[in-house]
Amino acid sequence: MIHAQELLDGYEILFDTNTRLAHEAVLLWAAENEPDGWPTPAAVRRFATCYGVDLDTLAGLCGILAVRRGNSHYYCDSRRRPELVNRMNTTRFSRRALVAYGFYNTASALSQGEGAAVH
Template sequence: MTNGERSARDRRIAAGYGTLLSAELRLAHQALLAWANEVEPDGWPTPASVSRFAAFYGVPAAPLGALFGLLSYRAGGRTVWCDEAREPGTAQRVGISRFGPSVAVPYGIFRAASAEVMREAGPVLH
């Protein structure tokens, strides 16, 4: 697959944001994104902020977190979060099949949008 084909595919996936996600989830996502940009040191939500915003907006935390690359699952009676945004590859180590469609769809939108942003930004020199 060429970069152009990948880009077109990722734009189609990200376009599902408005139709595949509920209005409440989109509202919570947009509010949390704006809040984190102003409040969090790195401008990105944490699992704690995802949980707070999910409760406030009345949406499940797992799909909201997935929109930020934060994937949660239960292990030993507690919630564990994989932070794909800050630590890429954690979801693969846990096993992406662990997450059902309610998380896989928003996570796919996150991955597609992230990939497109990185392509548009071009190479980064360190």
């Protein structure tokens, strides 16, 4: 079992400074501007572009898996449409997306189990 401090330590190892800043910024922005308080795929795309970070990684950290088809992206949003995430084959997602999404899921599970918010 992983503990919250181990997860937080891993955050700095797995994700570079700009990605962490973009993650914090999109979460704060969404808390104030989205009806449900959570980033949408469009918001994640804007913040990834603004901070110059990998879209798949930032989306995964927000519980959204991005699938590329040519020059387009399609999104599986685990908070709003979890059935899409469960229906997709993991080979459709980049390794970066899966690592970030795994981090998101672990943080979510820890925050529910320990009664703490992990952002």
